[in-house]
Amino acid sequence: MNETKNRYFLQLSYHGGPFHGWQIQQNAFTVQECIENALSTFLRKPIAIMGSGRTDTGVHASMQVCHFDLPDMTLPENFLKAVNAILPKEIAIHTIRKVQPDAHARFDALKRSYFYRIIFSKNPFLEGMAWQLFHRPDVNRMNEAAQFLLQYEDFECFSKVHTEVNHFRCKIFEAHWEQKDDQLLFHITANRFLRGMVRAIVGTLIEIGFGHKQIEDLERIILSKDRTQAGKAAPAKGLFLSQITYPTNIYLD
Incomplete structure (x- = not known):
């Protein structure tokens, strides 16, 4: 029996100065890696995210969006506060919204x-x-x-x-x-x-x-x-x- 999945959009911002861009790369400090590590640490399970697009080394985002999936569960009220506390000071998650199961942060962007x-x-x-x-x-x-x-x-x-x-x-x-x-x-x-x-x-x-x-x-x-x-x-x-x-x-x- 397939496990029911919920999909969420995160809206976030970051100062790109310390990062080697958005996308995970070997031997590089990236925004995507930091967010995945923070989510995985808080939720105690491996979490992968998909961003709306890549930003290059040193580029900032006053608004970026990514999505991730979770089993059918209720997120705790302190979710944003707790994950932000794990993230480095250069990254902030502002909102989390539940979306359609097939919604895609990259391909659905108009x-x-x-x-x-x-x-x-x-x-x-x-x-x-x-x-x-x-x-x-x-x-x-x-x-x-x-x-x-x-x-x-x-x-x-x-x-x-x-x-x-x-x-x-x-x-x-x-x-x-x-x-x-x-x-x-x-x-x-x-x-x-x-x-x-x-x-x-x-x-x-x-x-x-x-x-x-x-x-x-x-x-x-x-x-x-x-x-x-x-x-x-x-x-x-x-x-x-x-x-x-x-x-x-x-x-x-």
């Missing part, structure tokens, strides 16, 4: 959003969480160029090479820069992202903002499907996974 933070003066409170530039790029030029991203779906030019994917198609719904106090934020939302894609886009748009590339060059770069034509990837420390959207009918509570 949209994913990132933002990238740039600062222009030294800020000890954003150390390791922003890219500091000493000159201001032309935000209007960068926003004009960013509109080309909404017109295409093949972004091989912004993907890390030797990536194991079936295709390079992504539907980008939003891409724009926002000036906020002494920060410059790039917002981007798509149905999926390729490895290194957002950092490559940011790096390319910054080159356009400084006049090293022309606005029209972004369209040429996209059509080239050649990573060497795009700009250098922006540093990982300024990038945040910030939102994941799911169909509301997958939640059971």
Whole structure:
């Protein structure tokens, strides 16, 4: 007789600085490994999780989602408090929600959003969480160029090479820069992202903002499907996974 399983979504955040990315790897300190160890320790049984997607070394998440399965049992009221006490200070679980048994944190995600933070003066409170530039790029030029991203779906030019994917198609719904106090934020939302894609886009748009590339060059770069034509990837420390959207009918509570 098959044991009844309940599936749960965890919503969490983490400072990516100390970690070698999200995904478990040999001889590397990863977010996924820390969460699995904490859940397994508290629940006293091996627990495996599946994230909505990977983040690279040094990339942060103000919102990440993962799922895991448990036998039919009632979770104790102190579940979040206890698991957070086991986790390192750089990871926090905020909510746990029961979902449909076949709900999937990765495959059911409709949209994913990132933002990238740039600062222009030294800020000890954003150390390791922003890219500091000493000159201001032309935000209007960068926003004009960013509109080309909404017109295409093949972004091989912004993907890390030797990536194991079936295709390079992504539907980008939003891409724009926002000036906020002494920060410059790039917002981007798509149905999926390729490895290194957002950092490559940011790096390319910054080159356009400084006049090293022309606005029209972004369209040429996209059509080239050649990573060497795009700009250098922006540093990982300024990038945040910030939102994941799911169909509301997958939640059971």
